[in-house]
Amino acid sequence: MSELRISKPLQRVLAVAVLVACCVPLSLVAFDTDGPVATPTSAAVAAILAAMNRERAARGLAPLRLNERLCAAARDRIDDMFAKRYFAHQSPDGIDPFSWVIQHGYRYLFAGENLATGYSGTSVVDGWMHSPGHRRNVLGADYTEVGIAVADGSPLRTSGYRGPTVVALYGSR
Secondary structure, three states, rough: OOOOOOHHHHHHHHHHHHHHHHHHOOOOOOOOOOOOOOOOHHHHHHHHHHHHHHHHHHHOOOOOOHHHHHHHHHHHHHHHHHOOOOOOOOOOOOOHHHHHHHOOOOOEEEEEEEEEOOOOHHHHHHHHOOOOHHHHHHHHOOOOOOEEEEEEOOOOOOOOOOOOEEEEEEEEO
16 A cells, blocks of 8 residues: 655645635525625635735744634624625624624634725735734734635625625634
8 A cells, every 4th residue: 555645835735725615615605685696715715814824924923723613703794794784893783793703602812803895815915914903913913713704795885895895803712
């Protein structure tokens, strides 16, 4: 019997791919006409995670890992924004982003949220790096995990806001 040997870098890539596949469904999600048209594939999430981790690595910080509960919370969060047509850290009915995190059973010591709309691909991370508050979350040494959701379009559907829309929920336990 022959033995298959996989290099360490390839093992890391495969581990991230498995995590992404577990965190984000590969199929398109059906939404009503008031919601996002489709959820991009896990490739979009993997690219955003990789871009954040490049920023962290450049500063000697440990990489963020995708967390299934945080991904589910981020998906619910983005669905709520589209259903209620808002783009803000607090919903019109007063719900903060951490309510979704707790609802999905993620008991955190530290938590944060980044939102974006109108950035294509990994340019969202570049945008976050040029905003002090968003940058603090991307580079937060207290954060070890992240959940990411991406949806086509913008929940506001106005000329000033175009998609895609991204939610990143950061945490550590």
